[in-house]
Amino acid sequence: xxxxxxxxxxxxxxxxxxxxxxxxxxxxxxxxxxxxxxxxxxxxxxxxxxxxxxxxxxxxxxxxxxxxxxxxxxxxxxxxxxxxxxxxxxxxxxxxxxxxxxxxxxxxxxxxxxxxxxxxxxxxxxxxxxxxxxxxxxxxxxxxxxxxxxxxxxxxxxxxxxxxxxxxxxxxxxxxxxxxxxxxxxxxxxxxxxxxxxxxxxxxxxxxxxxxxxxxxxxxxxxxxxxxxxxxxxxxxxxxxxxxxxxxxxxxxxxxxxxxxxxxxxxxxxxxxxxxxxxxxxxxxxxxxxxxxxxx
Amino acid sequence: xxxxxxxxxxxxxxxxxxxxxxxxxxxxxxxxxxxxxxxxxxxxxxxxxxxxxxxxxxxxxxxxxxxxxxxxxxxxxxxxxxxxxxxxxxxxxxxxxxxxxxxxxxxxxxxxxxxxxxxxxxxxxxxxxxxxxxxxxxxxxxxxxxxxxxxxxxxxxxxxxxxxxxxxxxxxxxxxxxxxxxxxxxxxxxxxxxxxxxxxxxxxxxxxxxxxxxxxxxxxxxxxxxxxxxxxxxxxxxxxxxxxxxxxxxxxxxxxxxxxxxxxxxxxxxxxxxxxxxxxxxxxxxxxxxxxxxxx
DNA sequence: GGAAACAATAGAAGATGCCTATGCCCCGTT
DNA sequence: AACGGGGCATAGGCATCTTCTATTGTTTCC
Numbered sequence: 001x002x003x004x005x006x007x008x009x010x011x012x013x014x015x016x017x018x019x020x021x022x023x024x025x026x027x028x029x030x031x032x033x034x035x036x037x038x039x040x041x042x043x044x045x046x047x048x049x050x051x052x053x054x055x056x057x058x059x060x061x062x063x064x065x066x067x068x069x070x071x072x073x074x075x076x077x078x079x080x081x082x083x084x085x086x087x088x089x090x091x092x093x094x095x096x097x098x099x100x101x102x103x104x105x106x107x108x109x110x111x112x113x114x115x116x117x118x119x120x121x122x123x124x125x126x127x128x129x130x131x132x133x134x135x136x137x138x139x140x141x142x143x144x145x146x147x148x149x150x151x152x153x154x155x156x157x158x159x160x161x162x163x164x165x166x167x168x169x170x171x172x173x174x175x176x177x178x179x180x181x182x183x184x185x186x187x188x189x190x191x192x193x194x195x196x197x198x199x200x201x202x203x204x205x206x207x208x209x210x211x212x213x214x215x216x217x218x219x220x221x222x223x224x225x226x227x228x229x230x231x232x233x234x235x236x237x238x239x240x241x242x243x244x245x246x247x248x249x250x251x252x253x254x255x256x257x258x259x260x261x262x263x264x265x266x267x268x269x270x271x272x273x274x275x276x277x278x279x280x281x282x283x284x285x286x287x288x289x290x291x292x293x294x295x296x
Numbered sequence: 297x298x299x300x301x302x303x304x305x306x307x308x309x310x311x312x313x314x315x316x317x318x319x320x321x322x323x324x325x326x327x328x329x330x331x332x333x334x335x336x337x338x339x340x341x342x343x344x345x346x347x348x349x350x351x352x353x354x355x356x357x358x359x360x361x362x363x364x365x366x367x368x369x370x371x372x373x374x375x376x377x378x379x380x381x382x383x384x385x386x387x388x389x390x391x392x393x394x395x396x397x398x399x400x401x402x403x404x405x406x407x408x409x410x411x412x413x414x415x416x417x418x419x420x421x422x423x424x425x426x427x428x429x430x431x432x433x434x435x436x437x438x439x440x441x442x443x444x445x446x447x448x449x450x451x452x453x454x455x456x457x458x459x460x461x462x463x464x465x466x467x468x469x470x471x472x473x474x475x476x477x478x479x480x481x482x483x484x485x486x487x488x489x490x491x492x493x494x495x496x497x498x499x500x501x502x503x504x505x506x507x508x509x510x511x512x513x514x515x516x517x518x519x520x521x522x523x524x525x526x527x528x529x530x531x532x533x534x535x536x537x538x539x540x541x542x543x544x545x546x547x548x549x550x551x552x553x554x555x556x557x558x559x560x561x562x563x564x565x566x567x568x569x570x571x572x573x574x575x576x577x578x579x580x581x582x583x584x585x586x587x588x589x590x591x592x
Numbered sequence: 593g594g595a596a597a598c599a600a601t602a603g604a605a606g607a608t609g610c611c612t613a614t615g616c617c618c619c620g621t622t
Numbered sequence: 623a624a625c626g627g628g629g630c631a632t633a634g635g636c637a638t639c640t641t642c643t644a645t646t647g648t649t650t651c652c
Contacts, residue, residue, distance in 0.1 A: 001371060002298050004609085019629060031610050033631060038608095043378050046573045050630060052618045056435070058573040063381055067374035071367055075297060078363035082339050085359055139352070277342045277354040300640090315598060327641050329600060334639090346599065348649045450618095 003075060005039040006068040008032055013065060017055050090119030091281045096135035097145035098199050101268040102126040104246045105161050106145055113288050120281045128197055136271055142282040144271040147199040156274040158294045163246045165264035168254040170237040182260040190221040190239030192230050204242055207264040299371060301335040302364040304328055309361060313351050386415030387577045392428040392437035393420055394495050397564040400542045401457050402441055409584050416577045424493050432567055438578040440567040443495035452570040454590045459542045461560035464550040466533040478556040486517040486535030488526050500538055503560040
C-alpha cells in the first residue's frame with residue numbers, strides 16, 4: 001500500500017471510472033489499472049466492481065474508502081504543518097544565562113528582536129556558568145549567555161557584549177571621596193562581595209591576583225548571592241563594592257567611581273550547540289545576535 | 297513520502313539510532329540513512345539531530361512524529377478491518393423477491409442458513425418480478441427470487457424450487473365436490489383471482505390459454521393483491537381459486553383439489569448479478585443456494 | 593593511539609512505477 | 623448483423639527507486 005494508490009482510489013471514486021481518474025491524475029489508464037490491481041492484491045479484496053459503463057466501489061471498497069480519505073488527509077495536514085513550521089518564526093527560545101548577562105544584557109537584546117518577531121517567546125533560566133553550559137549540552141536550552149568561552153569544540157560562541165567593572169560607594173562621601181578608588185581604599189574600606197561561584201566574583205579575584213592581592217586582603221562585611229543586594233547594601237552605607245558597569249542603569253543611589261589601579265573588563269558570550277538543529281525561532285535569534293549584536 | 301519511511305522514522309525514535317532501526321526492520325543502516333534523507337529532503341526539514349552517541353528528533357521531527365504514528369496506525373486499522381471483513385461472514389443480504397417465493401419459499405431457505413451463519417441478517421423487499429430484476433440490476437439487492445428466468449445474460453440464475461398450482465375450494469362441498477376440479481367447474485364456479493401483475497396470475501392465464509380459455513371465461517367474483525386474501529375468501533365460501541401449492545402449509549381451512557385437465561407447474565429462481573462483487577455474507581448465501589438448495 | 597559505535601557515501605542488482613500499444617468486452621447505431 | 627466507441631485488462635520496455643555490500647569519516651572510550 002502506498003499513498004499514490006490511495007490517491008488513485010479516491011480519484012476513481014470521485015470520477016466514477018479508471019479513465020477519469022487517469023486524466024485527473026495525469027496518468028494513463030493502464031497505470032490506474034495496475035495500481036488498483038496491486039492494491040487489491042495486497043489487501044486481498046476487490047475494491048472496485050468493474051461493470052461495463054460504470055465502476056463502483058464494492059462493499060469492501062466502501063469499508064476501505066474512509067480510511068484512504070483519512071490517511072491522505074492526515075498526510076496533507078502533516079505536510080502543511082511542517083511547511084507552516086519552517087515558514088513562520090514562532091515558538092520559544094530557551095535561554096540559559098549566568099546572572100549578569102541574564103539580568104542586564106539579555107533584556108536589552110530581546111527588545112529589538114521581539115519587535116521584529118513578536119511570535120517568539122523566551123524562557124530564561126539563570127544559573128551558574130557551569131550549569132549554563134551543561135544545559136546547552138543537554139538540550140535543555142538552545143542559547144546560553146555566559147561570561148567565559150566554553151572550552152569544548154562542540155559549542156559555537158558569539159561575543160555579544162563587553163563590560164567594565166566599576167567601584168561603587170555610598171552616596172555620602174564618608175568612604176572613597178576622591179572620585180576614584182585606589183587599591184588602598186579597596187583593601188581598607190568595608191567591602192561587599194558576591195558569593196563564590198559567581199562570574200563577577202571570579203573576575204574580581206582574578207584582577208586582584210593580577211596586582212598581588214586576594215579576597216583575604218579585603219575587609220569583607222557582607223557576602224551575598226545577589227548583585228542587587230550588593231548595590232542596595234552599598235547604597236545603605238555598609239561599604240563599597242566592585243560591580244559590572246552594565247548592572248548600573250541609573251545612578252542607583254550610589255556613587256560610581258573609577259578603579260584607579262585596576263582595569264577590569266570582560267566579555268559576554270552567547271554559546272550554542274554547533275551541530276544541533278534549531279527551530280526557525282532559534283535560528284532567527286542566533287542570526288540576530290550574530291549580525292546585529294556580536295562584536296568583532 | 298511513503299509508509300516505509302514513516303515506519304523507519306518511528307523505529308528510529310523507538311530505538312534511538314539508525315542502526316537500531318535497521319536491525320529492527322531487517323534493513324541495513326545505509327538504507328535507513330537513505331530513506332531518512334529522502335524523507336527529510338521531501339519535507340524540507342531535518343527530522344533527526346544526528347549527535348554522536350545519540351540520534352534525537354529535531355523540533356520539526358517532534359512536530360511530524362505524531363502524524364507518522366497516526367498514519368501508520370490508520371493504515372494498520374484499515375488492513376485489520378478488511379481482514380476481519382473477509383474472514384467473517386456477517387452483515388446483511390438484501391433480497392428482492394416476488395410475492396410467492398418471498399413469502400413461502402424464502403423463509404424455509406433462510407432457516408438452515410441462519411443456523412450456520414447467525415451473524416447474517418436479511419432484508420427482504422417484496423415486489424413484482426420486473427421490480428425484482430430492476431433492483432438486482434441497480435444494486436439495490438444482491439439476490440432476487442422470482443418465478444421466471446430473466447432474459448439478460450448479465451444475470452446468474454439458480455433453480456431453487458418447483459411448485460404446482462392446485463385448486464382450492466370452500467370446506468363445505470357446495471362447490472367442486474368431486475375431489476378434483478375440471479375445466480367446467482373452473483369456468484362455472486365463482487372464482488377468486490390475484491390482480492394482474494402477479495406471477496401467480498400470469499401462470500394461470502398462460503395455462504388457461506393452453507386449453508383455449510382466458511380470464512374472461514371465468515366468473516371472477518373477487519380480484520385481490522394478496523394471496524392470503526384469496527385463501528381467506530375461499531375459506532369464507534366466496535368461491536374457488538387456483539393457488540401455488542407452496543402457499544398451503546396446513547389445510548388452511550380449505551379443500552385442496554387436483555386440477556383435472558390442467559397440470560400447472562412452475563419453477564422459482566434465485567437471480568443475481570453475474571459479475572458483481574459480493575460480500576462474504578452474500579457469497580455464502582449464494583453458495584448455500586447453489587450447493588444445498590438448487591435443483592438439477 | 594587504537595578500537596568500537598554510528599552515520600554517510602559509492603556502486604550494483606532487483607523491484608517498482610509508468611509509459612505505449614494492443615486486445616477484449618459491452619453497448620448503442622446504422 | 624456489422625461497426626464504432628467507451629472502458630478496462632494485458633504485454634513489453636524504460637526510467638526510477640529501493641536495497642544491498644563495501645567502505646569511509648567521525649566521535650568517544652579505553
